[in-house]
Amino acid sequence: MSVLVVGSTALDSIKTPRAEAPRLLGGSASHAALAASFFAPTRLVGVVGRDFPRRYLALYRRHGIDLEGLQIAEGATFHWAGEYEVNMNHRRTLRTELGVFEQFRPDLPPRYRDTPYVLLANIAPALQHHVLDQMRRPRFVVADTMDLWLNTALPELLRLLRRVDALVLNDGEARQLSGEDNLLRAARRIHRLGPPVVIIKKGEHGSLLSGPDGLFLCPAYPLARVVDPTGAGDSFAGGLVGYLARAGGRVRDHLRAAMLHGSVVASFCCEGFGVRATVRVTPAEITRRVAELRRLTDAA
Amino acid sequence: MSVLVVGSTALDSIKTPRAEAPRLLGGSASHAALAASFFAPTRLVGVVGRDFPRRYLALYRRHGIDLEGLQIAEGATFHWAGEYEVNMNHRRTLRTELGVFEQFRPDLPPRYRDTPYVLLANIAPALQHHVLDQMRRPRFVVADTMDLWLNTALPELLRLLRRVDALVLNDGEARQLSGEDNLLRAARRIHRLGPPVVIIKKGEHGSLLSGPDGLFLCPAYPLARVVDPTGAGDSFAGGLVGYLARAGGRVRDHLRAAMLHGSVVASFCCEGFGVRATVRVTPAEITRRVAELRRLTDAA
Numbered sequence: 001m002s003v004l005v006v007g008s009t010a011l012d013s014i015k016t017p018r019a020e021a022p023r024l025l026g027g028s029a030s031h032a033a034l035a036a037s038f039f040a041p042t043r044l045v046g047v048v049g050r051d052f053p054r055r056y057l058a059l060y061r062r063h064g065i066d067l068e069g070l071q072i073a074e075g076a077t078f079h080w081a082g083e084y085e086v087n088m089n090h091r092r093t094l095r096t097e098l099g100v101f102e103q104f105r106p107d108l109p110p111r112y113r114d115t116p117y118v119l120l121a122n123i124a125p126a127l128q129h130h131v132l133d134q135m136r137r138p139r140f141v142v143a144d145t146m147d148l149w150l151n152t153a154l155p156e157l158l159r160l161l162r163r164v165d166a167l168v169l170n171d172g173e174a175r176q177l178s179g180e181d182n183l184l185r186a187a188r189r190i191h192r193l194g195p196p197v198v199i200i201k202k203g204e205h206g207s208l209l210s211g212p213d214g215l216f217l218c219p220a221y222p223l224a225r226v227v228d229p230t231g232a233g234d235s236f237a238g239g240l241v242g243y244l245a246r247a248g249g250r251v252r253d254h255l256r257a258a259m260l261h262g263s264v265v266a267s268f269c270c271e272g273f274g275v276r277a278t279v280r281v282t283p284a285e286i287t288r289r290v291a292e293l294r295r296l297t298d299a300a
Numbered sequence: 301m302s303v304l305v306v307g308s309t310a311l312d313s314i315k316t317p318r319a320e321a322p323r324l325l326g327g328s329a330s331h332a333a334l335a336a337s338f339f340a341p342t343r344l345v346g347v348v349g350r351d352f353p354r355r356y357l358a359l360y361r362r363h364g365i366d367l368e369g370l371q372i373a374e375g376a377t378f379h380w381a382g383e384y385e386v387n388m389n390h391r392r393t394l395r396t397e398l399g400v401f402e403q404f405r406p407d408l409p410p411r412y413r414d415t416p417y418v419l420l421a422n423i424a425p426a427l428q429h430h431v432l433d434q435m436r437r438p439r440f441v442v443a444d445t446m447d448l449w450l451n452t453a454l455p456e457l458l459r460l461l462r463r464v465d466a467l468v469l470n471d472g473e474a475r476q477l478s479g480e481d482n483l484l485r486a487a488r489r490i491h492r493l494g495p496p497v498v499i500i501k502k503g504e505h506g507s508l509l510s511g512p513d514g515l516f517l518c519p520a521y522p523l524a525r526v527v528d529p530t531g532a533g534d535s536f537a538g539g540l541v542g543y544l545a546r547a548g549g550r551v552r553d554h555l556r557a558a559m560l561h562g563s564v565v566a567s568f569c570c571e572g573f574g575v576r577a578t579v580r581v582t583p584a585e586i587t588r589r590v591a592e593l594r595r596l597t598d599a600a
Binding site: 205217294297 | 481482
């Protein structure tokens with residue numbers, strides 16, 4: 001079954017302590033759609049400007065991503081520039097140029113409205129609502145978010161939480177949203193806000209699933225070297241939803257395996273700038289790394 | 301088979317954002333010996349002063365801990381006072397009164413010298429050497445350490461690493477000792493310093509085993525409420541060595557399960573001030589929580 005991914009499509013200029021790279025393919029929807037495309041037919045909804053490199057369109061297409069929902073507007077593509085600190089756990093934004101993204105309105109092509117699996121990647125909650133308003137009874141809706149929306153659009157976000165099946169957010173955001181420092185209690189409080197499935201991402205420390213079958217502690221695949229963690233969270237969410245779409249059947253039966261697959265795709269994402277490492281990965285490599293991740297947590 | 305635990309035996313006065321408790325039973329060896337005692341006969345080597353409460357001696361004895369190696373000296377027991385910040389991940393030392401610990405020399409009762417499993421809990425590396433000098437071919441020696449010794453006794457610590465089977469340390473210490481920010485590379489470098497088994501503790505994020513059979517990612521048991529994390533790392537090491545002693549046979553075959561058991565005992569430790577929660581635990585509760593921890597990481 002197919003996946004609809006809505007979010008930002010951007011150009012990222014990224015600086016790490018070791019290197020830098022300008023105008024990489026970036027944005028929450030780009031990372032998420034590429035990740036999902038390993039597992040299921042993927043439809044992308046986003047907006048880019050006339051300056052958006054053709055090679056990036058070709059790259060989406062090589063991954064079989066349906067681009068009917070990608071708007072090409074007059075103006076410049078959303079551009080984000082950021083710099084990582086030595087340990088890669090902190091980054092600061094150097095520049096944000098919204099460009100055509102400022103007027104983005106995710107209107108769906110009619111045939112997208114029946115897509116069964118929906119990932120509302122990180123964009124303004126009002127836009128996430130607008131997407132849901134157009135969908136016809138999706139089977140499973142996952143929303144990602146970020147601290148910006150907690151600070152600037154909390155009422156819309158809270159209203160969104162009552163419309164989604166799963167919320168994906170990082171540990172700091174979970175603490176902020178719930179007012180609980182402890183992540184187990186944070187997850188419980190977030191459930192009360194709506195989503196039956198809450199997934200808290202902890203970066204290199206893995207992620208935590210709280211759902212109808214209780215908790216699952218998902219490890220991060222251990223990497224000896226992180227090149228660029230940008231988009232890892234989006235790749236995680238994309239891989240997770242893509243895996244669920246491929247699995248079909250009852251979502252709760254596949255959530256844990258979906259977490260592992262998301263985690264593995266995110267690990268590949270971290271091994272190159274932008275999507276460079278992600279797009280080189282083969283399905284066999286994903287399968288191999290998932291098996292290894294299972295072994296790494298198997299106490300026998 | 302039995303376990304020898306050498307380390308500090310102290311009184312801890314602990315303040316958390318919610319409560320405080322004075323003169324609790326504390327010290328690396330107290331936590332570690334109690335943890336080990338759930339699994340195997342445990343011998344304690346340490347020193348206390350005349351002021352050491354009789355009820356704490358009774359408590360050790362109730363856990364079957366052999367106290368022939370516990371010296372009772374003229375003077376005051378080592379007293380540590382510390383305060384935790386809101387999120388319990390940082391603490392600051394308010395007072396350190398070494399008392400009789402300042403002159404501590406861990407001379408072993410002769411019958412201790414054949415103990416097969418040895419935990420050199422956190423004390424000065426020179427004292428850890430002194431213990432090993434007295435041992436007759438132990439089967440498995442685990443050393444714990446702390447940043448203080450990295451800063452003040454590095455040459456002795458490096459010499460110690462060539463004499464032990466396993467080193468247990470936390471993530472910050474692993475980074476400092478190895479000069480590597482990445483923990484996988486840190487573990488590899490620490491192996492080159494001597495120990496075939498390296499265990500890096502990451503607090504609430506679990507721990508990492510690097511040994512002859514590769515890596516193992518051990519989760520921390522998720523707690524909805526941490527009362528006092530003091531001694532969790534010592535409890536982890538004690539539970540781990542205790543479990544290995546109970547298992548017998550080839551150590552490498554039991555390391556992963558030993559990590560889980562150590563992790564679970566540490567989780568109980570965090571649920572009360574000092575050793576209050578630890579000493580109330582039953583073997584059945586440990587078994588139940590280990591089984592639950594396995595399920596929490598089982599992706600099925």
